[in-house]
Amino acid sequence: xxxxxxxxxxxxxxxxxxxxxxxxxxxxxxxxxxxxxxxxxxxxxxxxxxxxxxxxxxxxxxxxxxxxxxxxxxxxxxxxxxxxxxxxxxxxxxxxxxxxxxxxxxxxxxxxxxxxxxxxxxxxxxxxxxxxxxxxxxxxxxxxxxxxxxxxxxxxxxxxxxxxxxxxxxxxxxxxxxxx
Amino acid sequence: xxxxxxxxxxxxxxxxxxxxxxxxxxxxxxxxxxxxxxxxxxxxxxxxxxxxxxxxxxxxxxxxxxxxxxxxxxxxxxxxxxxxxxxxxxxxxxxxxxxxxxxxxxxxxxxxxxxxxxxxxxxxxxxxxxxxxxxxxxxxxxxxxxxxxxxxxxxxxxxxxxxxxxxxxxxxxxxxxxxx
DNA sequence: GGGGAGTCTGACCGATCGGCCAGCTTTGAC
DNA sequence: GTCAAAGCTGGCCGATCGGTCAGACTCCCC
Numbered sequence: 235x236x237x238x239x240x241x242x243x244x245x246x247x248x249x250x251x252x253x254x255x256x257x258x259x260x261x262x263x264x265x266x267x268x269x270x271x272x273x274x275x276x277x278x279x280x281x282x283x284x285x286x287x288x289x290x291x292x293x294x295x296x297x298x299x300x301x302x303x304x305x306x307x308x309x310x311x312x313x314x315x316x317x318x319x320x321x322x323x324x325x326x327x328x329x330x331x332x333x334x335x336x337x338x339x340x341x342x343x344x345x346x347x348x349x350x351x352x353x354x355x356x357x358x359x360x361x362x363x364x365x366x367x368x369x370x371x372x373x374x375x376x377x378x379x380x381x382x383x384x385x386x387x388x389x390x391x392x393x394x395x396x397x398x399x400x401x402x403x404x405x406x407x408x409x410x411x412x413x414x
Numbered sequence: 415x416x417x418x419x420x421x422x423x424x425x426x427x428x429x430x431x432x433x434x435x436x437x438x439x440x441x442x443x444x445x446x447x448x449x450x451x452x453x454x455x456x457x458x459x460x461x462x463x464x465x466x467x468x469x470x471x472x473x474x475x476x477x478x479x480x481x482x483x484x485x486x487x488x489x490x491x492x493x494x495x496x497x498x499x500x501x502x503x504x505x506x507x508x509x510x511x512x513x514x515x516x517x518x519x520x521x522x523x524x525x526x527x528x529x530x531x532x533x534x535x536x537x538x539x540x541x542x543x544x545x546x547x548x549x550x551x552x553x554x555x556x557x558x559x560x561x562x563x564x565x566x567x568x569x570x571x572x573x574x575x576x577x578x579x580x581x582x583x584x585x586x587x588x589x590x591x592x593x594x
Numbered sequence: 595g596g597g598g599a600g601t602c603t604g605a606c607c608g609a610t611c612g613g614c615c616a617g618c619t620t621t622g623a624c
Numbered sequence: 625g626t627c628a629a630a631g632c633t634g635g636c637c638g639a640t641c642g643g644t645c646a647g648a649c650t651c652c653c654c
């Protein structure tokens with residue numbers, strides 16, 4: 235069983251990070267999952283951060299690669315490569331992306347937010363154009379959900395737009411995403 | 415100064431939650447910011463969660479309102495109202511959205527991820543079609559960033575698409591968002 | 595002045611966390 | 625068989641957290 239403790243620890247840690255987030259997972263949780271002692275984890279890894287670093291290392295490496303590939307490009311071609319590269323990155327490291335997003339997901343489950351989850355699900359339905367929308371429409375709806383939130387929050391930093399212009403840009407972008 | 419301690423606590427807490435996240439902010443931090451004792455916070459609020467609940471209450475209320483408005487609608491009109499309602503929601507409660515997203519932002523600042531931040535900025539440049547792209551293009555680029563990540567992570571749950579179909583849907587959606 | 599309600603505080607508590615360490619057991623080369 | 629290295633563990637530590645509590649202070653009504 236304990237043929238490769240290091241790999242086993244990484245597997246268990248990744249699984250737990252996805253479900254309960256990085257902060258929300260204690261070394262004891264990982265040790266319980268692995269079936270060893272907490273001290274054993276710290277024999278294989280210098281600390282909790284080291285586990286996360288090793289899990290996310292490949293992601294940053296590939297992102298750096300994409301970054302380098304984009305450095306010499308410009309215009310239309312750069313956009314296409316950026317889009318495809320980013321999509322591939324997210325899909326290839328879906329588990330790792332989930333780890334990053336899960337601290338957020340966990341916030342959504344916070345009692346302070348009540349049954350926001352179900353309302354968000356219904357919002358996706360509406361954006362997709364009905365409960366029985368085709369899969370591609372549901373994906374576009376999910377993209378709008380994340381895209382507007384991220385862009386809206388990010389826009390606060392670079393305030394070179396009025397609120398009205400920002401609103402219009404977000405609405406137009408969302409409708410384009412939904413192919414409307 | 416301490417005319418309305420309750421409001422003052424909420425203000426300081428919101429500011430700290432945005433910068434250091436909910437989990438990353440201790441009651442002592444809030445107390446220091448307010449200039450009172452930690453015990454005083456717990457006199458005004460039943461606990462740390464109660465502070466978050468009061469901060470996020472208006473958001474969930476408005477989301478519930480949008481949810482109700484969508485209940486009776488269908489088709490094209492539902493999409494338009496969902497999009498505009500959601501955009502308005504995000505913009506009106508930009509600070510609160512930032513609180514939700516900041517636990518994520520903080521993860522991005524984790525040493526394990528190195529200088530991912532700068533690479534992400536350059537990725538936005540590429541997606542927007544150049545460093546000096548117009549503001550609307552930059553917003554669309556930010557939407558792609560968040561949208562693909564959220565949709566990609568979410569798609570893992572409802573696996574009614576092959577990876578190739580999922581990839582194609584994400585790429586098409588991203589290009590639509592960017593108006594390409 | 596008396597006294598009750600509202601406000602605030604320092605000291606303290608139990609729980610949990612990440613991490614450290616001395617020492618035990620297992621393994622494998624010689 | 626020997627013995628050193630590798631692997632592993634229980635027990636412990638300091639720090640931090642959210643939360644409790646008895647008491648002190650202020651203000652205002654009588």
